[in-house]
Structure formats: C-alpha cells, structure tokens
Amino acid sequence: VVKVAAHPLVTLTTDFGDASPYVAAVKGVLLSVNPAARLIDLSHQIPPQDVRHAAFFLAAALPYFPPDALHVIVVDPGVGSERAILYVETAGVRLLAPDNGCWTLLPQSDQPRVRRLTESRYWRPTVSATFHGRDVFAPVAGHLSLGLDPAKLGPPVADWVRLTLPSPQMGMNSISGEITFVDHFGNLITNIPAAKLQPPTILIVGRHVFTCRFRWVRTYADAAPGTLVALTSSTGHLEVAVAQGNAARKLKAAVGTPVVVGWSR
Amino acid sequence: VVKVAAHPLVTLTTDFGDASPYVAAVKGVLLSVNPAARLIDLSHQIPPQDVRHAAFFLAAALPYFPPDALHVIVVDPGVGSERAILYVETAGVRLLAPDNGCWTLLPQSDQPRVRRLTESRYWRPTVSATFHGRDVFAPVAGHLSLGLDPAKLGPPVADWVRLTLPSPQMGMNSISGEITFVDHFGNLITNIPAAKLQPPTILIVGRHVFTCRFRWVRTYADAAPGTLVALTSSTGHLEVAVAQGNAARKLKAAVGTPVVVGWSR
Amino acid sequence: VVKVAAHPLVTLTTDFGDASPYVAAVKGVLLSVNPAARLIDLSHQIPPQDVRHAAFFLAAALPYFPPDALHVIVVDPGVGSERAILYVETAGVRLLAPDNGCWTLLPQSDQPRVRRLTESRYWRPTVSATFHGRDVFAPVAGHLSLGLDPAKLGPPVADWVRLTLPSPQMGMNSISGEITFVDHFGNLITNIPAAKLQPPTILIVGRHVFTCRFRWVRTYADAAPGTLVALTSSTGHLEVAVAQGNAARKLKAAVGTPVVVGWSR
Numbered sequence: 001v002v003k004v005a006a007h008p009l010v011t012l013t014t015d016f017g018d019a020s021p022y023v024a025a026v027k028g029v030l031l032s033v034n035p036a037a038r039l040i041d042l043s044h045q046i047p048p049q050d051v052r053h054a055a056f057f058l059a060a061a062l063p064y065f066p067p068d069a070l071h072v073i074v075v076d077p078g079v080g081s082e083r084a085i086l087y088v089e090t091a092g093v094r095l096l097a098p099d100n101g102c103w104t105l106l107p108q109s110d111q112p113r114v115r116r117l118t119e120s121r122y123w124r125p126t127v128s129a130t131f132h133g134r135d136v137f138a139p140v141a142g143h144l145s146l147g148l149d150p151a152k153l154g155p156p157v158a159d160w161v162r163l164t165l166p167s168p169q170m171g172m173n174s175i176s177g178e179i180t181f182v183d184h185f186g187n188l189i190t191n192i193p194a195a196k197l198q199p200p201t202i203l204i205v206g207r208h209v210f211t212c213r214f215r216w217v218r219t220y221a222d223a224a225p226g227t228l229v230a231l232t233s234s235t236g237h238l239e240v241a242v243a244q245g246n247a248a249r250k251l252k253a254a255v256g257t258p259v260v261v262g263w264s265r
Numbered sequence: 266v267v268k269v270a271a272h273p274l275v276t277l278t279t280d281f282g283d284a285s286p287y288v289a290a291v292k293g294v295l296l297s298v299n300p301a302a303r304l305i306d307l308s309h310q311i312p313p314q315d316v317r318h319a320a321f322f323l324a325a326a327l328p329y330f331p332p333d334a335l336h337v338i339v340v341d342p343g344v345g346s347e348r349a350i351l352y353v354e355t356a357g358v359r360l361l362a363p364d365n366g367c368w369t370l371l372p373q374s375d376q377p378r379v380r381r382l383t384e385s386r387y388w389r390p391t392v393s394a395t396f397h398g399r400d401v402f403a404p405v406a407g408h409l410s411l412g413l414d415p416a417k418l419g420p421p422v423a424d425w426v427r428l429t430l431p432s433p434q435m436g437m438n439s440i441s442g443e444i445t446f447v448d449h450f451g452n453l454i455t456n457i458p459a460a461k462l463q464p465p466t467i468l469i470v471g472r473h474v475f476t477c478r479f480r481w482v483r484t485y486a487d488a489a490p491g492t493l494v495a496l497t498s499s500t501g502h503l504e505v506a507v508a509q510g511n512a513a514r515k516l517k518a519a520v521g522t523p524v525v526v527g528w529s530r
Numbered sequence: 531v532v533k534v535a536a537h538p539l540v541t542l543t544t545d546f547g548d549a550s551p552y553v554a555a556v557k558g559v560l561l562s563v564n565p566a567a568r569l570i571d572l573s574h575q576i577p578p579q580d581v582r583h584a585a586f587f588l589a590a591a592l593p594y595f596p597p598d599a600l601h602v603i604v605v606d607p608g609v610g611s612e613r614a615i616l617y618v619e620t621a622g623v624r625l626l627a628p629d630n631g632c633w634t635l636l637p638q639s640d641q642p643r644v645r646r647l648t649e650s651r652y653w654r655p656t657v658s659a660t661f662h663g664r665d666v667f668a669p670v671a672g673h674l675s676l677g678l679d680p681a682k683l684g685p686p687v688a689d690w691v692r693l694t695l696p697s698p699q700m701g702m703n704s705i706s707g708e709i710t711f712v713d714h715f716g717n718l719i720t721n722i723p724a725a726k727l728q729p730p731t732i733l734i735v736g737r738h739v740f741t742c743r744f745r746w747v748r749t750y751a752d753a754a755p756g757t758l759v760a761l762t763s764s765t766g767h768l769e770v771a772v773a774q775g776n777a778a779r780k781l782k783a784a785v786g787t788p789v790v791v792g793w794s795r
Contacts (some may be wrong), residue, residue, distance in 0.1 A: 007272070007537070009561060011554075017285055017449030019310035019547055022499075024276075027305055031274060035331050039305060039571060040557055045549035049509055054345035060551035064558030065563050077509055080484025082527050125561025129484035131401030134329065184547030185578050219659035234552075234661035239467035244579055244607055248716065272537070282714030284575035285546055287764075289541075292570055292592030296539060300596050304570060313715050314774055342774055345749025394749035396764035399594065522632035 007038045008145040009069040013058065014133065015046040016074070019246070025134045026074070029124065033142025036175040042071075049077035051100045055163050056181045060235055071095040072141045073102055076119075080129035085136055086160060087150050089113040096137050096144075101163035118154035142207035162178045168192045174202070174262035177238070179255055186246030190238050191258045194232035203230055205240055205251050220244065230261070268271055272303045273410040274334040278323065279398065280311040280503075281339070290399045291339070294389065305334075314342035316365045318520070321430050321446045324370040325500055327358050336360040337406045338367055345394035350401055351425060352415050356377040358465050366428035368509075383419035406509025433457045434472050439467070439527035441502070451511030454504050455524045457498035467527035468495055470505055485509065495526070537568045538675040539599040543588065544663065545576040546604070555664045556604070559654065563672025572601075579607035581630045583785070585709045587633040587691050590624050590765055602671045603623040603632055614668055616690060617680050619643040625666050626674075631693035666704070670687035682748035698722045704732070704792035707768070709785055716776030719769050720789045724762035732792035733760055735770055735781050741794075750774065 017020040031039055046054045054075040062071055074082075074258065075097040082180055084099040090112035097103050099116075117136065120127070122143045127135040140153060166235050168177035168191050177192040188205070199216035202209070214228040223229045226246040233239035238261060241247050248254065269289050275295065281287040293300055307326055311319045319340040327336055341348075341363040351363040355377035362368050363380075381403060386394070387408045391399040405418060433442035433456050442457040452472070464481035467474070479493040488494045490509040498504035503526060506512050513519065540560065546552040553574050560567055572591055576584045584605040592601055606613075606628040614629040620642035627633050629646075647666060650657070652673045670683060698707035698721050709724040715762040718735070729746035732739070744758040755761045755774040763769035768791060771777050779783065 002606075007566070009565065012340070013554075013558075015449075019308055020449050021308070021322045022448070024278075025329045028306070028326060028331075028334075031305070031334070032331045035333075036272070038303075038568075041306065041571065042554040042557070043549055043551070044295035045547075048511075057330075057551045061525040061554035061558060064555045064562060066558075068561045068565075069558075069561070073421075078486045081486035083486075128497075128499045134499065134507060146286075183552070184545075184550050190747070195359065197430065213613035221608045221613075231660065232658075234658045234664065246578075263734070277623070280714075282575075284573055285714050286573070286587045287713070289572040289591035292541075292572070292595045293591060293596075295598075296570070296599070297594060297596045298597075301537070302538065303568075306571065313776075343751045346751035348751075395761065396771075417549045461564075479752075507700065 004057050007036050008034075009040060009066065010037045010141050010145050011040040011042050011065065011069060012044070013046065013054070013069045013071065014044045014055070014074040015048045015050065016044050016133070018044050020044065022133060025131075027069065028139045029138035031141045037142060037145045043134065046075050049075065051075055051077070052135045052163065052165075054102040055105045058103060062095070063091075063107060065093070067092040067094070069094070070136050070141055070144055073097040073261045074133040074137055075102055076100070079132050084106075084157070085117040085132065085146075086157070087115045087117060087153050089150070096141055101161040103163060104161075104163045107166070111253050114157050114160055116154045116157045117151060122148070123151065126153065135167050140258050156199075166191065170215055173265060174260055176260045178259055179253055180257060181255045182248045182253070185241070186248035186250075187239055187241040188247050188251070188253055188257075188259070190236060191231045192238040192259065192261065194236055197238060197261065198263060199255065200230065200261035202260070204258070204260040204262075205253050206257045207261040208251055225264050267404045271454070273299075274303050274305060274331065275302045275406050276305040276307050276334060276336045276409050278307040278311065278319065278336065279309045279339040280307045280313045280315065280319070281398070283309050285309065285496055287396065287398060290396075290397075291352070291403045294399050294403035294460055295407045298404050299410045299424050309342050313343070313396040316340055316342070316367050317428065318446075319367040320370040321391045328356075328372060328440070329358070330358070332357040332470045334407055335406055337402050338362040339398040339402055340367055341397065343396050345453060349422070350397065352380045352382060352383040353413070360454070361406055362428060364426050366426040369426075369428045370430070374507065379422050379425055380415060381419045381422045384417060385433045387413070387418065407529065409452065431456065431498055436445060438530060439525055441523065442523045443517055447513045447518070447520060451513035452482070452498075452506040452522070453512050453518055453522075454498045454500060455502050457503040457524065459503050462503060462526065463494065463526070463527035468505065469517050469523070469527075473516050481506070537566050539570060539596065539669050540567045540675050541570040541572050541595065541599060541601045542574070543572040543576065543584070543601065544574045544579050544604040544662070545580065545584070546574045552576065552661065552663060553753050555661075556575075556668045557662050558667035560672045563669050565570045565653070567672060567675045576605050578777050579606055581607070582693065582695075584632040585635040588633060593624070593637060596653050597622040597624070599624070600671055600674055601624065603627040604663040604667055604668050605632055606650055606662065609662050611698070614687070615647040615662065617645045617647060617682070617683050617689070626671055627701070629691050630692040634691075634693045635695070643680075644687050645680060646684045646687045647765055649682060652678070652683065682710075682763045696721065703788055704795060706788065708789055709783055709787045712778045712783070712785060716769070716778035717763075717769055717771040717782075718766055718777050718781070718783055718787075718789070719763045719765060722768040722789065722791065724768050727768060727791065730760065730791035730792060731794045732788040733770065734788070734789045734792075735783050
C-alpha cells in the first residue's frame, strides 16, 4: 500500500541553468502526468555536468526534507548512453537520478533500495537521445507522485556507480584535506571533519600559510570585517571564510585546493 | 461553464531577472487576487526585451503543460505604449502576453481565440505606465485562475503581431540556416529541421568549416569529451555541440550565426 | 484564535544565491515541519549581506502580498552573534527577519507588533552558529504556518534596528538625491519622489550633466531606442533609463551615485 499525499512534494535539481526552457519542459511534462504535484526548485545552477558538485549539493540539502518527498536529479553527462537511470530509497530519501554516483554522499541505509528504470510505459511515447529529463525523469516522477509502486519501474539492481572522494589525511600534528565546496559567499568548505579539530594554530590554503593572521571563531560575526577566519561549517566540516568578505576571491581558492590545519607544539 | 481547478496552475515567464523585486510584486498581486493559485516559475532570465528569444523559449516549453494551465508572459519592451495585451487560446495553450509576437512560434490552432484586454475592472485600480506585469497581467491572471470567463476581459481581435523568422534555404546538396538558440551548455540549436538530414559530411558554423573534424552522433556521450558533434536536438532541429564542452564558446557562435550542412558527392 | 489556511503561503528572500544548497536546506526543514506550506521564492539574489538592498527589495515587493502570507527574510551578516531574530507584524505584512533594519522601509503601522525569538523549542534541536536560516528561521516559519500563536515565540520588544537613509534635499529650483536601486534592465531608481516633480529641464547623474539630451516621458516606449529618459518609476520615484537600453552601463552609475534634477528659469 502506497500512501499518496494530496499534494505530493517533488523537488528538482538540475544543471540546466535558470534561463533554460529545459527546466520548464520538465515541469510541464511532470504536471501533465500529475497536475497536483507540488514542485520545489532546489537549484538549476549545478555547474554543467559536474557530478561531484551535485553530490555535495544533494548531501547538504536532501536529508532535511520529509521522507515522502521525491527528489528528481538531472545532472547527466551520459544522457542517451547506456548509463542507467535509477530509482533510489536510502536513509529516508527517495530520488530519481542518473547512475553516475551523484547520490552516494548522502547518508546511506545498510541496504539502499535501488531499481533501474526499464519500463518505458511510464516514459514519454517518444524518447529523445539528449533530453531524458523531459522524456523519462519527468513522467516517471509524475507517476511516482501519483502513488505508482516503484517496483513497477524496473528490476532491482545491486550495484551502482559510487563517487570516490579524497579523504583527509591525519598527520602527527596536522590534518591535510582539500576544499570540496565553495559557496555563494566565497566561503570554503573542506573535507576535514570539524569535530576532530582543536582550534588550529597553523592554516594552509593552497600556497597561503597563516599562523597569526587568522582566527578560529564560532561564527563570522565574531571577527572584524575582512578578517580571515576558520570555523565549523553548517555541514560539520572545517570552513575557511573572510568575515563579511569573499575568501575564495581573496585566497584564489577553488574546489580541489589543498588545505592543511596544524598544531604547533 | 468554466471548470476551476482546486489549485489552478499559473506559470510565469519574464525578462525581470532573478534578483528583481518585480517578479515578487507580480506574485504578490496574483496571490492577493487568488491565494489558491499555484505559481510555477518557468524563467525570469529571458534576455531583456528579447521577444525573439522569448518566442523560442515558449515554443520549447509551453506545449508540455496541461491545457488548463495559464501562462503569463511579461517580455514587454512596449510597456505603457498603445501595444495591446492579449489573452490567447491556441492548440491547447492558454496565455497572457503583450502583442509582440512572442507566442507565434507555438503550435497554432486554425483559429486561435484571441482577445484584447480592455476591461480595467480586472486590473489594479491604479495602473503605472511602466509595470503592467504587476498592474494588469498579474490581477487578470488571478481572476482567470478563479474561473473568470475570458470573454469578459475585452473584445476578440482577428489580427496580431506575428514574428517572422528566417527559413532555412535548401541548396542542391546543402541546407543553409542559422543558430536560433544557444542553451546553458553552449549547445547551438539551429532552424534546420533534423528530419530532413542525412548525416552531413560538411558543417559550416560562421567562418568555421568542418569536414573530418566533426561527428554525427545520436547523443553527446557517443563521442569523446571535447569532440565537435552534430545531432538532432530535443526540439527536432540540427544541433551543434561539443561533447562535455561548450560549442558557443569554442566556435564563438551566437544566435544569428549562419550554419550550413552539406553532402559531398 | 488563529485561522490557518489549507496551504499557507510562505515566501523566501535570501542572499544565498540560486546555486546554493542553503536555500534547499531551508525549504527542506520548513516542509518537514509543515508539508502543506506553499513556498514562494521571491529572490535568493540579494547581494551578499547587503541589508540596504534587501530593504529596498522588500519595500517594493511585500506590500503586494495577501496579509496572511508569512515572509521569511534571511540576509544576515550578523548570524550567530547577539543580534536578535524578530517576528514582525506591521501594516498588513508578517515576517521573520534578523534585527538589522531590513524591514524598516516597509509601510509601518503606528505600533508594529514585534517579538524576539527566544523559545528554542520551535528551533532545530541543534543550532549551528552560521546557518540560522536552516536552524531557526525555517522551523519557526513552519510552526507559524501551522497556526502557532506568535506570542509563543518570545517576548515583545519595543526597540529594533532602523535603517537610516539619505533624504533628498530641496533647493531653490532643484532637488538633489541619489540612486537607491538599479534594476535588472539597468534602470536607475532614485530617492526623489516623482510626485513633487514638474518635468525637469536639467538632469545630473554623477558627473554627467544633461540639458537637451534627455526626455521626460511617461514610459520607455515614448522615446526612440537609445534615448536617455527620466520618468516616474513604478515605485513612485524619479527614474532614469535608456529606452530599450541600459542606463547603469551607459552612465556608469550605481547605488549611491548622486542625482540632481533642476528647473531653469
């Protein structure tokens, strides 16, 4: 038995850009299948074909939604190829996504329920080679939001693409990692778990080495505007920021830039 | 008899930009008239006053929506002038738009039902000269979504502005056309119908002539990253792309750039 | 007694950017508290930490909404500091905002109802120091949209931050002011009330002095494309624009640029 909400939530995350008729076409097809679906835009500004960025985005966003929301993710450099399209249930999150690893940074159930979409009766009658968002994802999302049993979409699969990401390295009195996300404010979020940190005395971002010239703070407002600060991000990682400024621009840092924190003895 | 949906769909397409309070004001007025309207953003990133871009956008988006959706289009360089504002029903699409031709690339009924908005009782009490989106389009859309008979908006009209667009030219063993849309990925969509194409052996984009150095593919993933490809777009036209890259940037191409495909004998 | 709408309207205005997972997380938390909330994006493109811009944006947008809408504003350079978070009812507008003055350009009741959020039982169990949008604003908005009595959020306060803004100066035969907002089209909106204006004969924008080379018009379309025009903005102020062009770019003008209008005798 599938319980159907009166106005079921369907979220959309794509790399189509906000200027695109592609987003609009996806919405149109989905609402044509289920006019009562309640569409929530998460973002259409995932950098084009950047699966890794999508993975971080989704991990920072999807776990906050109610478990009956359906998340549609179309960041799909392999569109039209043999890559699968998956329906996934894992740790209270339900989603449709290309099998490219974009969902593997989410909290995971011991046994995620994963199916490969094969039943074309739930797709548009004609499927283009370049726009599965409109022709496959949207109508399937519409049907799921109407209460379709996911088992009807296609067979279960036991293997899928996993994103492998660099792990931070523990040293004697330092941790080395890298920047994994740069937000709209230019704040630099790293892959170094903040829970493990004593306030460090040395901070290295790319070629920039800081000893006295940064502060460990609880929040941006704890330092004067323009100060370089390190803090615990809202995702629980080491974050490097400039109070009321843009750390990415100031330090010329980007995703992948190495970051080291150290403790002098 | 007009059937009214419990939460009627109203879509918004403007050139106001996503930073604009103008979009917000339109939403506020519309929801003040009908708090139950379900607003769907299509895009607010139509290039300012670019009616031709709007026309392509709408043709790629509106036909996918359910027929009872109401589409509000505010790309309106003539705001405040004597240009009419139209209510249109054509081929399963209902819309409000300035009379500037932005809807004429949509599939057309033999006899579109078109009315000119003249009944100011459905407008805001004071109408500014520069913001009809807020003062006319939004309240009229609100009333229509409440079930107002469109006949009450104003008299039928039999003539309206039509957008005339360049047609592709057929040669002996070539077709000449131009780029009509550049998407967020830098893919170049042309006005050359792909149905008429055998895989071409010559491709000319602006001053760039390609013979061996491009591939005819079914989808982007069929070629190695960085390869120049030609394919059938999701709208059924010739499309030129760079696999996992940006063709517009690589070829310095834009809307209006000439494109020729040819077949050597 | 609080009347609860079946699908209560909650609007979102932030400086998080449209690429941000932060917006998505706010939506997720809010919908987890009240899955029936109807979310309306106003803008996520408020320039980072620009409280003054937010204040203009809100004044141009919020008054058009139905009075039972709840507006959530997260432009919050002081996040995590001792700055308060306020619930406000003033002149038919209900909102949640940081106590930084962003709501003080709205039409004001004689006695706005203002409370400081202190009751953490309506917050997320763990509150980060850097993301109150997710951890405080979103859950409180969810509870309010469920009909929670605002009196339960915290104690009333009688004082709050007010934004002080430059007033236009009246001269013998001139008025001096400045640009307060630049819209997406590059139109320049000033702080000079248009109601006080006879069509001026002199216009000064920054270092540019115009006597014959501008026109006073009712709307953009009243002048040939490319003409510099002055007119009454949709907010009732003096606006300087270029017909079908971009005045900000043409005059290298921005927020704060001085503007003078004068009348020669």
